[in-house]
Amino acid sequence: MLMLWITNVLVPALCTAVLVACVGMLVYILPSLCFFIPFRWEEERYTDGVKWKFLEHKGPVFAPPYEPLPSNVKFYYDGKHMKLSPGAEEVATFFAKMLDHEYTTKDVFRKNFFKDWRKEMTSEEKSKLTDLNKCDFSEMSEYFKAQSEARKAMTKEEKLKIKEENERLLQEYGFCIMDNHKERIANFRIEPPGLFRGRGDHPKMGMLKRRIRPEDIIINCSKDSKYPKPPPGTKWKEVRHDNKVTWLVSWTENIQGSIKYIMLNPSSRIKGEKDWQKYEMARRLKKCVDRIRAQYREDWKSKEMRIRQRAVALYFIDKLALRAGNEKEEGETADTVGCCSLRVEHLTLHQEMDGQEYVVEFDFLGKDSIRYYNKVPVEKRVFKNLQLFMEDKEPEDDLFDRLNTSILNKHLQELMDGLTAKVFRTYNASITLQQQLNELTSSEDNVPAKILSYNRANRAVAILCNHQRAPPKTFEKSMQNLQTKIDAKKEQLADAKRELKSAKADAKVRRDEKSKKIEEQLMKLEVQATDREENKQIALGTSKLNYLDPRISVAWCKKFGIPIEKIYNKTQREKFAWAIDMAEKDYEF
DNA sequence: GTTGTCACTTAGGAGGCGTCTT
DNA sequence: AAGACGCCTCCTAAGTGACAAC
8 A cells, every 4th residue: 555655645736536456566566666667657647446537538520421332233133123222221231241141041140230221211112022032132243243343452542641641540549548548449430230240159149230320429527627528410319427337438339239439449457457456366365265165065965955066167267267157148149058048968977987987068159159178077076066966857947957157156256256147257267378388488499489488388378278169261271382382491401411521621511501490490491380280170369369468478478588579469568568567587476 | 165256367260451472 | 372281260050067046
């Protein structure tokens, strides 16, 4: 507390605010104090959930208005040309633009689309257009394809002009003033209208996402700021001054009825601080995780069913980094589950499998309908408990019928202040990265080999967290190309070696250097090939951005003399600026 | 407990864009 | 100059979890 106060005194220009003690902060402030450089993330914290004192911005950028099709682009119904009213035409173009996508062949998508499209039709259109199968959007589709080609074929000057206009928009609307800083806004453009594309088997796919107007928009800014102006002739739904929240703009979306927000970029103070807090929470878990593990193992034996279920669920969350698994409204979203919402049908128990005892086979769809498939040997006691939980149940029954995320989180809260289910994912991801880096990195390796080690450590985390991706469409091709390069390089090396052998004594040294250089290049290519192959179906980005304490990576770079640019690109460096400044080579998560 | 609301983080895919190759 | 390729940015959906009201 005292340290924080001193920092504030050192930055007298800042308005005063009540400080919140944050253990992690002390660790960082000490070194920077020595240099008297006040970093923005050392500034005052507010208490009572106050997020800012001053907030000024220009409001959102709306989607461009609909431009009617030229009259030569026709729509046909049952083979006959039909001129659509502007409202119906706009919605038709949304469908036409997706014609090449698999979505438009799906029954649910077509049904939802047609139902919503009809709502935009005039009564005359409504009575004529009764069958989507008789609608011919092909001219529209061709027209948009041609437009897209034309855009690609634009001259340099035309492209530059568009770029400059985008830049102007960014400069005008892409920043806000929050307290003493100009901050980048993440998503200052309002989502344009279109057809809803849910992930997986979504019951609402194809529904019309309606156009957002100024009248739908709530503005949040400070009273003493210059309020954003609505477009001429329009009004905001509301202007409010709520400094307990971080958003600048909000509106209610019509598919799920949920609220959408415009918020700040990850590089902003408010997001960076939150991110830091998240990792500090995970580090607190590290200190007491042994105790918690001992506790849930004990609870496997409880005479109360609800406690056993809680303990087994927590074991899964800890061991397998499963998500909490909130309940979802049936029929409103795709059928996906997390830990607490697992159903009997998602597990198969094997007394013995591939020479291992007590194996649990998981097979379910998680967030974004990504499949989780895993065969895990578990303790006998867990296995017996699972048998008990599954006894006399139907496949579609809840595995943990006495548990939900709220109960689980209440329990976790008692074990450690601020602990929730998702902290385990952060903790296990970060600790895994640190361990893997320690195991895999050899100081004798050259830079590419070290980076391969880093990526492998990152990969271990991505596998743990089940971060998958569809293999890139060009994957096979790109592997082939790389192999061709490797073969060529091998050839080149062989040549160089031959030359070395036959070279005269005075040329040997030079020839040798040449071979060395080629060898290095070859090695680099081979490392690249290995990395790419191993990464075929794994997405590293999500864990890097959301689960791995960036200070671990920064420290690793410092320790092994790797430039930070090799690990984090520009955006990532901006997001993790706090960590890049904070972490020394001996940082330990 | 249960339900609903709200705020915020986490997620994969599409497509743009810059660079390298031909 | 054109085309291929791979990385990065944008987009927005889909989660988590706090909290209030009943």
